[in-house]
Amino acid sequence: MTSITKSSTAAKYSFAQSENLWVVAVRRLFRQRSGVAGMIILGFLILVAIFAPLIAPFDPNDSLIGKEEIKKREAPCIYLLGCTTDQPQHLMGVDGNVRDEFSRILFGARISLVVGFITIGFAIVVGTILGSVAGYVGRWIDDVIMRVMDVLLAFPFLLLAIAITSALRTLFTNNEALETAFKNSVPEFIFDQRSLLYAMFGIAIVSIPAYARVIRSTVLSVKEEEYISAARSIGNHPIRILFLHVLPNAFPPLIVQATLGIGTAILETAALSFLGLGAQPPTPEWGAMLSAERNQLFSAPHLVLFPGAAIMITVLGFNLLGDGLRDALDPRLRL
Amino acid sequence: MGKYTIRRILAAFPVLFGVLIVAFTLARVIPGNPCRAILGEKATDEVCAKFIHDKGLDKPIPVQFVAYIGDLAQGNFGDSIRFGRPITQILIERLPTTVELGLAGLLIASIVGIPLGIISAVRHNSVIDLGTMVGANFGVSMPVFWLGLMLAYIFALLLKDTPFWLPPSGRLSAGIVAVPFYEVYGWKMTEGTFSFNVAEFFANMFILNSLITLDWEVLKDAVTHLILPSVALSTIPMAIIARMTRSSMLQVLGLDYVRTARAKGLIEWRVVLTHAFRNALLPVVTIIGLQLGIVFNGAILTETIFSLAGVGRTMFEAITARDFPIIQGFTVVIATTFIIINLIVDLSYAVLDPRIRLE
Numbered sequence: 001m002t003s004i005t006k007s008s009t010a011a012k013y014s015f016a017q018s019e020n021l022w023v024v025a026v027r028r029l030f031r032q033r034s035g036v037a038g039m040i041i042l043g044f045l046i047l048v049a050i051f052a053p054l055i056a057p058f059d060p061n062d063s064l065i066g067k068e069e070i071k072k073r074e075a076p077c078i079y080l081l082g083c084t085t086d087q088p089q090h091l092m093g094v095d096g097n098v099r100d101e102f103s104r105i106l107f108g109a110r111i112s113l114v115v116g117f118i119t120i121g122f123a124i125v126v127g128t129i130l131g132s133v134a135g136y137v138g139r140w141i142d143d144v145i146m147r148v149m150d151v152l153l154a155f156p157f158l159l160l161a162i163a164i165t166s167a168l169r170t171l172f173t174n175n176e177a178l179e180t181a182f183k184n185s186v187p188e189f190i191f192d193q194r195s196l197l198y199a200m201f202g203i204a205i206v207s208i209p210a211y212a213r214v215i216r217s218t219v220l221s222v223k224e225e226e227y228i229s230a231a232r233s234i235g236n237h238p239i240r241i242l243f244l245h246v247l248p249n250a251f252p253p254l255i256v257q258a259t260l261g262i263g264t265a266i267l268e269t270a271a272l273s274f275l276g277l278g279a280q281p282p283t284p285e286w287g288a289m290l291s292a293e294r295n296q297l298f299s300a301p302h303l304v305l306f307p308g309a310a311i312m313i314t315v316l317g318f319n320l321l322g323d324g325l326r327d328a329l330d331p332r333l334r335l
Numbered sequence: 336m337g338k339y340t341i342r343r344i345l346a347a348f349p350v351l352f353g354v355l356i357v358a359f360t361l362a363r364v365i366p367g368n369p370c371r372a373i374l375g376e377k378a379t380d381e382v383c384a385k386f387i388h389d390k391g392l393d394k395p396i397p398v399q400f401v402a403y404i405g406d407l408a409q410g411n412f413g414d415s416i417r418f419g420r421p422i423t424q425i426l427i428e429r430l431p432t433t434v435e436l437g438l439a440g441l442l443i444a445s446i447v448g449i450p451l452g453i454i455s456a457v458r459h460n461s462v463i464d465l466g467t468m469v470g471a472n473f474g475v476s477m478p479v480f481w482l483g484l485m486l487a488y489i490f491a492l493l494l495k496d497t498p499f500w501l502p503p504s505g506r507l508s509a510g511i512v513a514v515p516f517y518e519v520y521g522w523k524m525t526e527g528t529f530s531f532n533v534a535e536f537f538a539n540m541f542i543l544n545s546l547i548t549l550d551w552e553v554l555k556d557a558v559t560h561l562i563l564p565s566v567a568l569s570t571i572p573m574a575i576i577a578r579m580t581r582s583s584m585l586q587v588l589g590l591d592y593v594r595t596a597r598a599k600g601l602i603e604w605r606v607v608l609t610h611a612f613r614n615a616l617l618p619v620v621t622i623i624g625l626q627l628g629i630v631f632n633g634a635i636l637t638e639t640i641f642s643l644a645g646v647g648r649t650m651f652e653a654i655t656a657r658d659f660p661i662i663q664g665f666t667v668v669i670a671t672t673f674i675i676i677n678l679i680v681d682l683s684y685a686v687l688d689p690r691i692r693l694e
Contacts (some may be wrong), residue, residue, distance in 0.1 A: 083603045151353030158632035166654045230465040308481025315476035
């Protein structure tokens with residue numbers, strides 16, 4: 001009896017050992033309450049973003065003046081909650097330009113998610129390059145790069161983002177040649193969103209230090225390991241060693257940092273739009289929508305309530321998933 | 336310890352130098368054309384050429400940078416374009432608003448966050464614990480500007496004509512004046528002197544000033560005006576403090592000496608507060624110190640929503656109005672404060688916890 005138990009434990013143990021780290025991590029993630037909640041919220045938001053044109057009852061940028069008997073900033077009319085059916089249904093009311101708020105909120109999900117992924121993607125690429133160079137090459141290059149990162153961290157996040165955004169804005173609007181070159185090199189819909197792009201760039205720059213630090217510390221911790229020396233001794237190119245043997249170690253902390261970072265990036269971009277520095281009307285961006293109607297807060301609170309709630313739920317989704325991932329990827333919590 | 340302190344202080348200098356370079360560069364890039372930014376779009380080329388020569392803007396960049404550092408060393412931040420007044424004066428007027436707001440926000444965050452964290456740890460996995468952690472997740476995801484507006488809607492409009500009504504904007508009601516304490520006590524002060532500036536700075540913190548002058552009417556009015564913005568500002572730090580207290584307490588509560596304290600037969604609250612909490616406090620203190628950046632980010636937004644003339648709001652307006660002397664001066668002051676506070680937090684960590692080796 002005892003021997004059977006022993007052998008089955010041994011079999012189980014060896015099986016667990018040979019399991020892929022990622023399979024284990026994913027299974028653990030699904031056991032995390034916060035991770036699951038985050039995945040549900042984000043899955044829902046991604047579906048909304050993809051199918052926005054199918055779900056939205058109205059065109060997000062189309063004014064309903066003359067098409068319906070409706071006043072601007074009309075409160076929500078929901079049939080299920082007793083709104084009479086002779087009126088057109090507007091789940092979240094209409095905004096100051098008589099556009100369906102619900103449709104705009106749905107399309108806003110697209111913008112926020114794209115903003116979050118692109119901004120942090122850019123920060124990760126630059127941060128990885130800077131962090132690996134600093135950690136791998138060391139010496140004065142390390143000092144210079146990390147001191148520059150320290151300088152970036154010496155400023156309040158939002159303040160520096162505002163400053164970079166405004167600097168870019170002036171740089172482009174004051175320099176006609178530069179602006180024309182920009183206009184000719186990108187599709188029109190991107191050029192139309194240039195103000196939002198400047199804001200994203202500002203947020204991306206201030207996000208870089210976090211990633212550079214994560215990568216650098218991983219590189220420093222593994223570069224003296226024997227398997228790295230082995231890889232070097234058989235004549236591998238340093239770049240190959242970096243990507244194949246060093247950087248995969250940084251992946252767990254990086255993915256946690258990135259998930260939380262996307263949430264922050266969405267929040268801060270919305271804040272910049274709220275301050276008038278990001279997305280410009282009529283773009284259905286949540287921060288800009290909230291900003292456009294904030295002076296009508298007392299007469300039309302729904303136009304502040306819904307965009308803000310949308311931002312919060314999105315950021316909450318990323319924060320919950322980030323927390324779940326942190327626990328799932330922590331090797332100390334294994335078994 | 337001494338060696339470590341000196342090394343940390345020396346290490347702060349390159350960062351400070353970097354901050355000066357960034358402030359200098361931003362102030363050169365943001366205004367676009369400084370002459371037209373100051374003298375207006377209609378300034379002729381001739382006038383502009385003279386202006387640029389007078390301000391030394393035609394000199395080589397390194398020379399300009401040295402001149403700028405020289406001015407800073409003498410405490411001369413220059414004059415604001417928009418206000419036509421010295422930057423130092425504007426700082427004395429507006430920094431107190433932000434300091435008051437930030438301290439109030441951190442105070443609320445700590446008073447609510449720390450007890451919630453302790454209770455969550457002691458009643459681990461209970462309803463309170465779950466509630467706090469869910470609340471903390473909502474807290475860190477909260478757009479400050481949205482929360483501020485919703486609070487204003489609830490407390491200024493929905494609760495109008497109830498005792499819970501709170502004003503949605505400004506620092507004092509119309510007609511209420513905070514008389515500076517040095518005037519109340521009849522101190523002789525000469526305007527423009529250093530001591531006057533310091534006194535003025537503290538007098539502009541209305542709550543402090545009304546406490547010194549025992550003016551209860553102003554105190555009540557200033558406090559009611561401060562509640563909404565500081566509550567809006569406090570949510571993110573509150574969530575972070577509650578989480579940190581909880582995880583730090585959970586760690587300490589599992590240690591042997593806590594079991595010993597219990598085995599001695601101490602009452603539970605004494606075990607928790609005097610034995611566990613005192614040792615769990617260190618990371619909490621550190622995290623409170625590190626909330627400064629979040630508080631300042633929040634200050635830019637709350638000051639905008641609640642119409643407070645603080646540093647965050649002024650800085651934002653200066654950037655959009657291209658008032659580059661303000662951008663330069665404020666950036667240096669804010670970033671230097673940041674560097675100093677981070678330094679103090681780092682050093683205090685070492686002082687508070689003798690187990691930490693400094694080498």
